[in-house]
């Protein structure tokens with residue numbers, strides 16, 4: 001069944017192409033920032049280490065409520081990735097916003113993340129950002145993205161991608177490079193129309209596959225993933241099936257979903273949503289957290305081994 005009021009979309013970009021600014025603007029446009037509320041820091045850059053380095057290191061998710069639809073925005077690491085983190089978090093999404101600088105065009109990180117997104121079958125929404133830049137060449141950049149997708153073996157459906165032209169800095173998104181629109185609504189509408197709603201079983205037994213693991217000094221390990229089936233309740237007695245097939249029982253101590261400014265604790269979360277759970281202290285990527293009587297086991301998450309290796313020359 002399609003969960004029509006949810007969209008799970010990853011946001012992918014080469015460093016500095018405007019991912020953080022874009023998410024801020026989308027939040028603003030969806031009315032997430034109340035009037036007069038001062039937001040001291042940009043949402044996706046709230047990590048200290050990240051601020052220091054000026055790049056996005058940790059994956060952090062937020063959600064945007066746009067009309068009836070909750071858009072979970074899944075951040076992806078913006079740096080070279082050797083641990084498969086990008087692939088894992090992309091597993092939670094049905095589509096991806098590919099943000100490309102209208103002047104620079106696709107860059108190495110664009111290519112790297114796009115390759116994984118295409119391989120997972122995600123619907124790609126191309127967002128040509130910074131169209132305000134002097135010398136911006138939005139149409140050429142769209143062609144370059146198309147060529148790159150062909151090279152990366154995109155399907156015909158993926159090649160038929162929607163394009164939105166944006167200036168995140170100035171807070172607008174447009175269907176054509178010069179249509180004069182001055183808000184972000186075209187991008188929000190494109191996400192809702194073009195990214196498929198998640199496929200799930202709301203009335204089935206609970207089943208969550210852990211796609212990424214977070215850590216908090218207060219609660220310990222936090223498993224994050226998309227709930228494929230059922231409803232996850234706080235206090236629920238669950239079975240964990242690990243990648244290697246070993247099983248153990250545990251109790252879910254806390255359940256979180258995502259909202260405008262990050263995680264928020266809830267009593268229960270429904271299928272199709274991206275959720276975080278506390279209580280699975282041994283959680284690893286790919287583990288299933290499921291119903292004890294009717295366990296569901298999804299295919300393991302496949303992560304390509306890094307192709308780079310360091311060769312030590314014996315001296």
Ligand code: GDP
Pocket residue numbers: 013014015016017018019020021022055056078129130131132133166167168169170
């Ligand atoms: P991220 O690394 O992808 O998260 O990129 P940021 O959102 O941090 O943006 C990188 C830089 O590009 C910042 O200096 C932004 O102010 C700037 N920037 C973002 N969007 C735009 C835009 O639409 N136009 C212009 N000219 N600059 C932008």
